[in-house]
Amino acid sequence: MLKYMNNLLLPFRSCFSRQASFKWFVVLIVGFMLRSDHLGVTSVIRDLSLNARCYETLTHFFRSSAWLTSLLWQRWLQVVRQHAPLLVIQGRVVLVGDGMKQAKEGRRMPGVKRLHQESENDAKGEYIFGHLFGAIGILVGDSRKWFCLPLFMNLQDGVQTILGWKKSASEVETPSHVVQMIEQGFEAAKIRSSAVAFGSIFLVGSCLGAAEYVPPRFRNPHAPSDQSQIERGRLPTSPCKKAGARYVFCRYREFAV
Structure with missing residues (x-):
């Protein structure tokens, strides 16, 4: 399962100008998959047992200039076409x-x-x-x-x-x-x-x-x-x-x- 997820998420690396932003992207995707409720970023922190200090970092990710929605969308279409x-x-x-x-x-x-x-x-x-x-x-x-x-x-x-x-x-x-x-x-x-x-x-x-x-x-x-x-x-x-x-x-x- 982890290998399959790695093959799906690794192509998104080129959409990010910073390595740290890409790593937080992976954390959020895994958190959205595993969270037990729909209370936003706090659900990700709670279900992944992250430190509470990560809250501000995660919310900053959505305002980051290291990525563009249009590039993520194009890459997502490519992943769907290749794997689905x-x-x-x-x-x-x-x-x-x-x-x-x-x-x-x-x-x-x-x-x-x-x-x-x-x-x-x-x-x-x-x-x-x-x-x-x-x-x-x-x-x-x-x-x-x-x-x-x-x-x-x-x-x-x-x-x-x-x-x-x-x-x-x-x-x-x-x-x-x-x-x-x-x-x-x-x-x-x-x-x-x-x-x-x-x-x-x-x-x-x-x-x-x-x-x-x-x-x-x-x-x-x-x-x-x-x-x-x-x-x-x-x-x-x-x-x-x-x-x-x-x-x-x-x-x-x-x-x-």
């Missing part, structure tokens, strides 16, 4: 996109805003205050069972003001939640290095049917005027869920880059 047993349908891997609304008690937390609750449960309020996350994963496994392995997750609403600090006046405002998920899938398909790119993909998600508008940068200039690189339909096979006798067909969009 990917589900391939008609020469395309299957990405799964979904959003999640997490209620928060704090009203002054960054990214917290008033969100509409789509749940059909009458016991839940129509609106909540919380975070809206968007995530993209890839289906891996074998013929017995498939799992969704996360590739990317971020806050996709309520952070326009924060992101605006880095934007110029000529830049467009932050796109919608659905468009951001399409962009993440597209980036996974067309990432620069051919050793990392997944190529043509199926992007599955119940919310993707709401994206009637296809951004021009996703359109195929060589395709007929009524077609684009993103299309809607049903998967050729059915990795979709079955509840009793009722099948749930997931909408998908196809990327061909």
Whole structure:
């Protein structure tokens, strides 16, 4: 097990400009895997029996200039492509996109805003205050069972003001939640290095049917005027869920880059 983890984590060394930062990265990854609760950095310290003085060092890691999120993400895609047993349908891997609304008690937390609750449960309020996350994963496994392995997750609403600090006046405002998920899938398909790119993909998600508008940068200039690189339909096979006798067909969009 330790040898396998070493083979997975060692490629991330090139993403860090300092050796110490990489070692703390390994500590955090192992801590996230072994922790028994979800109380942040304190969970890692407690379950790995680290000295309490490590708390400030661990929190500083997330603000360190020794690494970039974009480089870690590209390396993660490469590790997944090399080691994970990917589900391939008609020469395309299957990405799964979904959003999640997490209620928060704090009203002054960054990214917290008033969100509409789509749940059909009458016991839940129509609106909540919380975070809206968007995530993209890839289906891996074998013929017995498939799992969704996360590739990317971020806050996709309520952070326009924060992101605006880095934007110029000529830049467009932050796109919608659905468009951001399409962009993440597209980036996974067309990432620069051919050793990392997944190529043509199926992007599955119940919310993707709401994206009637296809951004021009996703359109195929060589395709007929009524077609684009993103299309809607049903998967050729059915990795979709079955509840009793009722099948749930997931909408998908196809990327061909």
